[in-house]
Amino acid sequence: MDRVKIAIQKNGRLSSDSLSLLRKCGIEFNESENMLFIKSTNMSVDLLMVRDDDIPRLVGQNIADLGIVGENVIKEKQLSNNSLKIDQKIKLGFSKCRLSFAKPQGFEVGDMNNLKIATSYPEIVRNYLSNKNIDAEIIEIHGSVELTPFVNISDIIVDLVSTGATLESNNLVEFDNVMKSEAMLISSNNISSEKSLLIEKIISRINSVIEAKDSKYIMFNANTKDIDDLIDLLPSAESPTVIPLADKSKVAIHSVCKEDIFWKTIESLKSRGASSILVLPIEKLAN
Ligand code: ATP
Ligand code: ZN
Numbered sequence: 001m002d003r004v005k006i007a008i009q010k011n012g013r014l015s016s017d018s019l020s021l022l023r024k025c026g027i028e029f030n031e032s033e034n035m036l037f038i039k040s041t042n043m044s045v046d047l048l049m050v051r052d053d054d055i056p057r058l059v060g061q062n063i064a065d066l067g068i069v070g071e072n073v074i075k076e077k078q079l080s081n082n083s084l085k086i087d088q089k090i091k092l093g094f095s096k097c098r099l100s101f102a103k104p105q106g107f108e109v110g111d112m113n114n115l116k117i118a119t120s121y122p123e124i125v126r127n128y129l130s131n132k133n134i135d136a137e138i139i140e141i142h143g144s145v146e147l148t149p150f151v152n153i154s155d156i157i158v159d160l161v162s163t164g165a166t167l168e169s170n171n172l173v174e175f176d177n178v179m180k181s182e183a184m185l186i187s188s189n190n191i192s193s194e195k196s197l198l199i200e201k202i203i204s205r206i207n208s209v210i211e212a213k214d215s216k217y218i219m220f221n222a223n224t225k226d227i228d229d230l231i232d233l234l235p236s237a238e239s240p241t242v243i244p245l246a247d248k249s250k251v252a253i254h255s256v257c258k259e260d261i262f263w264k265t266i267e268s269l270k271s272r273g274a275s276s277i278l279v280l281p282i283e284k285l286a287n
Contacts, residue, residue, distance in 0.1 A: 002192060002194060002195055003039075003044045003045060003046050004043075004044060004045045004046070004065050004066070004195050004198050004199055004202065005045075005046050005047075005048055005063070005064045005065050005066075006022065006045060006046070006047050006048070006064060006065065006066045006067065006068070006202075007047075007048040007050055007054070007055045007058045007059060007063075007064035007066070007067040007068075007069075008022075008047055008048070008049065008050075008055075008067070008068045009049075009050070009051065009052040009055070009068070009069070010036065010049035010050055010051065011049075012052060013095055014052060014068060014069065014070065014094075014095050014183055017092075017094040017095065017183065018068040018183070019031065021068070021092065021094075021206065021209060022047070024209045024283075024284075025202060025205040025206055025209060026042075026043070026205065027040050027042070027043050027045050027202070028040060028041045028042040028043070029041055029047065031047075035049060036048070036049045036050075037049070043198070044198060045198075045202070048063075048064055052069050052070065052073055053073060053077075055067040055068070055069040055073065055186070056069060056073060056074050056077040056078070056084060056086060056186065057077065057081075057084065059086050059186050059187065059188050060077075060081075060084040060085055060086050060188070062188045062190045062191075064188070065187060065188050065191055065195060065199055066089075066185060066186070066187050066188075066199065066202065066203075067086075067185070067186045067187075068092065068183055068184070068185055068186075069183065069184065069186060070095055070097070070181050070182070070183055070184070071091075071179070071180075071181040071182060071183075071184050072097070072099055072121060072124070072160065072179065072181040074086070074088065074184060074186065075123075075124055075179065076121050076122075076123050076124050079123035079124060079126075079127055080123045085189050085190075086186045086187070086188065086189065087186065087187045087188070087189045088184055088185075088186055089184070089185040089186060089187050089203060090184065090185045090203070090206060090207060090210060091182055091183075091184055091210075092182065092183040092184060092185060092206075092210060093182060093183075093210060093213060093214075094182065094183050095181075095182055095183040096162065096180075096181070096182045097160045097161060097162040097180075097181050097182075098160070098161055098162075098177050098178075098179065098180050098181065099121060099124060099158060099159070099160055099161075099177070099178040099179045099180075099181060100158065100159070100160075100161045100174045100175075100176065100177050100178060101117075101156060101157070101158050101174070101175050101176040101177075101178065102146075102156065102157050102158075102159065102161070102167050102172040102173060102174045102175065103149070103155070103156040103157075103172065103173055103175055104149045104150070104156075104171060104172060104173075105171050105172070105173055107149075107155065107156070109156060109175060111134065112129075112134045112136050112156075113134055113135050113136060114135065114136065114137075115136045115137070115154075115155040115156055116136070116137045116139055116153070116154040116155045116156075117129075117136050117137065117138055117139065117154060117155070117156055117157065117158055118139040118140075118141050118145050118148035118149070118153055118154035118156075118157045118158075119138065119139070119140065119141070119145060119157060119158040119159065120140070120141065120142050120143075120145060120159070121158060121178075122138045122140045124158075124178060124179065125138055125158050125178065126138060128178050139153060139154050141153070145157050145158075145159045146159065146166065146167065146170040146172060147170070149172070150170075150171075157172070158178060160181070161174060185203070185206060187199065187203070204286075208284050208285055208286045208287075209284060211285045211287070212282040212283055212284050212285040214258060214259065214260075215256050215257060215258050215282050215285055216256070216257050216259075216260065216261050216279050216280065216281065216282065217254070217255075217256055217257075217279070217280040217281075217282050218234065218254070218255055218256075218257055218261055218277070218278070218279050218280075219252060219253070219254045219255075219276075219277070219278045219280075220252070220253055220269060220274040220275065220276055220277040220278065221245065221250055221251070221252050221253075221274065221275050221276045222250065222251055222252075222253055222272075222273055222274050222275070223249060223250060223251075223273050224248075224249055224250060224251050225249075226272055226273050226274075227242060227251060227253065229272055230253060230269060230272055230273075230274055231253070231255075233265060233268050233269055233272065234255055234257055234265070235257050235258070235259040235260075235261065235265060236257060236258040236259055238255060238256050238258075240253050240254060240255035241253070241254040241255065253274075256282065256285070261279050266279070
């Protein structure tokens, strides 16, 4: 049988989370630093280790069946190539960042007309400017974009930001947001029927891992009379399990919550008489 090929970033911000997601899905492999092609040892799956910029095209041309790449790169490639056909499957919840405008501290931006804007995402910026009827010059540059306003290459920049620390240390101030981005699973829209079962299985396992990450298992003891009040306090819980205890006036309540359980929730459960509260991570959640 043809093996399923998954393209992931070889070396960068997406790499380790992509590998660990695939491992959590039960795909086993031994990677070593310079391998460009990694065969899974337990499934009919191969990993293609590539630059993130190449992932949309590899999936679009059906060289890889699946890929993991930032939405920012997907959008840039789709805008620059109308015939690129990929299916976007699942937001993966890691490598979260935003593509933002930034200017040197004290610089007056005005309406942005006639400014020089340096960016590694020329198509996304072009699209943004044309939607707002702004006539500015785009300077395409890959790497050290933050430097360009200080060496007269540009007036302002559009770059990826996560905490903002890099901008700040380069005396730049974020002033407008173009798009949000996170890692995304993409798939070819031309998958052969003999591979489709295995690909469906991988996608469904990825869904389970993602869902589990956002869920917590919570258990606590409570007075029987308070059951309804306490269940109301749980964030988007499934119907909880209520288990009788030896002490007839008490029960144990177990539930899966679809959101993080914050200290606030725990404190309000306690103030309604809950005791022995345990919050556990969930590794996989199959529905
Ligand atoms: P490659 O050599 O594979 O082309 P790269 O330099 O383009 O790598 P990285 O810096 O590793 O890419 O970033 C990969 C992706 O990680 C980005 O496209 C973006 O989706 C995401 N990302 C998350 N946070 C940030 C951030 N603070 N800065 C840059 N990218 C980020
Ligand atoms: Zn890249």
